[in-house]
Amino acid sequence: MEFSPHPIPIPYGRQSIDDSDIAAVVEALKSEFVAQGPRVDRFESALCEVTGARYAIAVSSGTAALHLSCLGLGVEEGDVGIVPAITFAATANCLRYVGASPRFCDVDAKSGIAGPREFQNCLESDPSVKVMLPVSYSGAVTDLAEIARLAKKSGSFVVEDAAHSLGAEYSGGCRSGSCEHSDAAILSFHPVKHICSGEGGAVLTNDKTLADRIRKLRSHGIERREAWLYNQTELGYHYRMTDLQAALGVSQLARLPSFLQRRRDLAVRYQTAFSEFPFSDRIRIASQDHLSARHLFVIHFSESEERDAAYRFFHEHNVKVQVHYMPVYRHSYYKEFVDAFLPGAESFYSTCLSLPLFPALKDEEQEYVIECLRRFLEK
Ligand SMILES: Cc1ncc(COP(=O)(O)O)c(C=O)c1O
Structure with a gap:
């Protein structure tokens, strides 16, 4: 459809x-x-x-x-x-x-x-x-x-x-x-x-x-x-x-208390929706407790090609997901400050994607984001 x-x-x-x-x-x-x-x-x-x-x-x-x-x-x-x-x-x-x-x-x-x-x-x-x-x-x-x-x-x-x-x-x-x-x-x-x-x-x-x-x-x-x-x-x-x-x-x-509450509620709504996905094993959510201030909602794909394809799919559908972050040492300015790439940072960076998360995000917009991910995984 x-x-x-x-x-x-x-x-x-x-x-x-x-x-x-x-x-x-x-x-x-x-x-x-x-x-x-x-x-x-x-x-x-x-x-x-x-x-x-x-x-x-x-x-x-x-x-x-x-x-x-x-x-x-x-x-x-x-x-x-x-x-x-x-x-x-x-x-x-x-x-x-x-x-x-x-x-x-x-x-x-x-x-x-x-x-x-x-x-x-x-x-x-x-x-x-x-x-x-x-x-x-x-x-x-x-x-x-x-x-x-x-x-x-x-x-x-x-x-x-x-x-x-x-x-x-x-x-x-x-x-x-x-x-x-x-x-x-x-x-x-x-x-x-x-x-x-x-x-x-x-x-x-x-x-x-x-x-x-x-x-x-x-x-x-x-x-x-x-x-x-x-x-x-x-x-x-x-x-x-x-x-x-x-x-x-x-x-x-x-307004901070209401901002935090909305961020935490939106995070729970994402978690609930994704746990009900039939293909939920293809994405992973970094677990965080209720004490987190929930600045970012980060999901992971099994490999970098899939993350990159998801990034493109979201953007084609006007959902401006982002990658936080490329390891800082990969910036050309920092080349001289690194001897070797770090395995944890490389693994995190290659599969992560930040979904929209902010207090003014409307329920309807979040539902669209969830549907967008469902459509991508169904492809
Ligand atoms: C982790 C972290 N530290 C520092 C900063 C710098 O803050 P500012 O943009 O207000 O200079 C940022 C901004 O994005 C950040 O994400």
Whole structure:
């Protein structure tokens, strides 16, 4: 039977903006402050409340947050940082910005996540590691407590890349971004993430000295003295967030519980539908518990050719599925940082496909995505 493309494109992720978000930005536009102002302070306090971290520093992107975390912790020229091979390039780029080098660790071939075992393997072969950057890939947080123990033994720092996991919990009620088991954590507010501020990000930490340093580095490395007097004590950046972005961030953060619920409900609907497929053995779903913030819904095919064909079939039908991610070391820029391809990361990458998952995804659209996969597998 004829199966037409969906009348409008269905992305894998997108923002969910409602009238309350628009009203918050309009109010900011009509106020005295459009660049950094009181709404940024309010957003930072709200982020502390939601994550449980003591300090939050809002910045222009998640990438800026990663860069400032490395700078603030004193990662520098010649240092080494451990980065999971399956992540967005920004997790490795922050090391290069400060003259350090990434050492890519492997991931679990089923979940795409690097846990303590993978970090430990990397540490054993390079004890000079200054920082480890566990990534809460797709919304699930790894065993950060164990990674923190490894860091303590080896004298390295931990920065949790929580760009995918705002609202997630892990082992015994810890919240992603709480920094209970890390020196710092970073968030991203890019439109596909849990909350959106246009572009934006934040560093979270429980360390006041680090928070103060990062605040200074966010704004040129300048310290305020009194009246007109200020002093630049080191080379910083202009990574500030605007009050327009923060207004949107505050409004979106108030909606986070409903965003998380919708993401989790959609994930359960996918799981239920796929378990009832007659050919369910041809796809595999990486299992995640209810604590995951469900940034991505990733399915696996038995081999890369089938995944590639499914990607084409979905796109021909206006469903914009995506691959998260090609191992970072495969980018030509990173060629010199890798000796050998990593088996877990290669296996994960060659078969994975991210299906649409975002709070504004309509039931009808999700049903179309499910039907699209059924038609592909029936071919
Ligand atoms: C895992 C991860 N880390 C860091 C970032 C960087 O965030 P941003 O796009 O806000 O700079 C992203 C963005 O996609 C990401 O997915």
